[in-house]
Amino acid sequence: MAGHRIQLENHRRLPVRKGCSLISLSNITLEHHTAAGTVVALNDISLRIDSGEYVALLGASGSGKTTLLNVIGGLVLPTAGDVEVANRELSVLSESERARLRLHEIGIVFQDNNLIAEFTASENVALPLRARGWGPREAEAAASQLLSEFGLDGLERRRPVELSGGQKQRVGIARGLAGGRQILLADEPTGALDSVSSRSVFELLQNIAGQGVAVIVATHDPIIMNYASRVISIRDGSIMEDTVRVARS
Numbered sequence: 001m002a003g004h005r006i007q008l009e010n011h012r013r014l015p016v017r018k019g020c021s022l023i024s025l026s027n028i029t030l031e032h033h034t035a036a037g038t039v040v041a042l043n044d045i046s047l048r049i050d051s052g053e054y055v056a057l058l059g060a061s062g063s064g065k066t067t068l069l070n071v072i073g074g075l076v077l078p079t080a081g082d083v084e085v086a087n088r089e090l091s092v093l094s095e096s097e098r099a100r101l102r103l104h105e106i107g108i109v110f111q112d113n114n115l116i117a118e119f120t121a122s123e124n125v126a127l128p129l130r131a132r133g134w135g136p137r138e139a140e141a142a143a144s145q146l147l148s149e150f151g152l153d154g155l156e157r158r159r160p161v162e163l164s165g166g167q168k169q170r171v172g173i174a175r176g177l178a179g180g181r182q183i184l185l186a187d188e189p190t191g192a193l194d195s196v197s198s199r200s201v202f203e204l205l206q207n208i209a210g211q212g213v214a215v216i217v218a219t220h221d222p223i224i225m226n227y228a229s230r231v232i233s234i235r236d237g238s239i240m241e242d243t244v245r246v247a248r249s
């Protein structure tokens with residue numbers, strides 16, 4: 001589906017404006033205390049990410065990429081430092097308030113896409129909308145619209161097992177954005193894909209960022225360098241390099 005330009009008709013158009021701070025991390029440290037000693041997963045990370053940015057987090061295995069996504073998504077709280085996401089300071093929110101913030105503002109996409117096997121593509125995408133209290137018809141209509149914008153016309157009623165790896169990832173991304181979330185976090189979204197499907201997914205994410213969403217992708221896949229607008233290299237829990245770049249795609 002390379003070259004398919006999404007319009008995100010169904011996406012909140014405003015107030016998502018390019019260049020507004022959506023994520024702000026100040027002096028974040030995250031330590032794990034294990035029987036074998038303390039592991040410093042993140043070490044004094046400060047970072048601001050704006051709407052419309054397409055950020056690639058690159059680093060070796062164990063460098064802290066997933067931990068950083070988890071901190072931004074409010075799935076774990078840091079040992080020290082402040083995290084502000086979509087104008088909310090995460091440390092003062094309860095776990096359920098953070099879950100609610102994710103439901104409204106933060107989509108998360110994983111390597112194995114985490115789609116519910118028994119649900120159709122549109123039911124999977126409708127899930128977060130139903131959780132937000134949308135009626136079934138309204139949610140499924142919005143889901144179908146989003147799937148169509150993502151080049152999945154005609155596949156709405158298929159179950160995950162009846163979709164290719166790339167199609168499943170598109171469904172997962174559509175679910176991540178359903179309802180107009182402003183932030184999309186993706187952890188190795190192309191880890192299980194061939195290079196053609198990987199390009200297509202990275203291009204889709206580029207288009208999504210072009211609509212004002214802040215897209216942050218943790219990956220080992222160098223193909224992302226052709227698409228991301230900013231590359232952050234992490235080593236041993238610290239930012240080694242943070243480069244804003246012009247995508248070449």
Ligand SMILES: Nc1ncnc2c1ncn2[C@@H]1O[C@H](COP(=O)(O)OP(=O)(O)OP(=O)(O)O)[C@@H](O)[C@H]1O
Nearest residue numbers: 032034039041059060061062063064065066067068
């Ligand atoms: N629950 C935990 N307990 C102890 N150490 C942990 C825990 N979770 C992660 N770590 C450690 O924190 C560090 C960062 O892990 P993280 O999963 O963020 O790395 P990563 O860059 O995402 O790796 P990969 O590319 O392999 O997914 C690693 O040293 C890891 O072993």
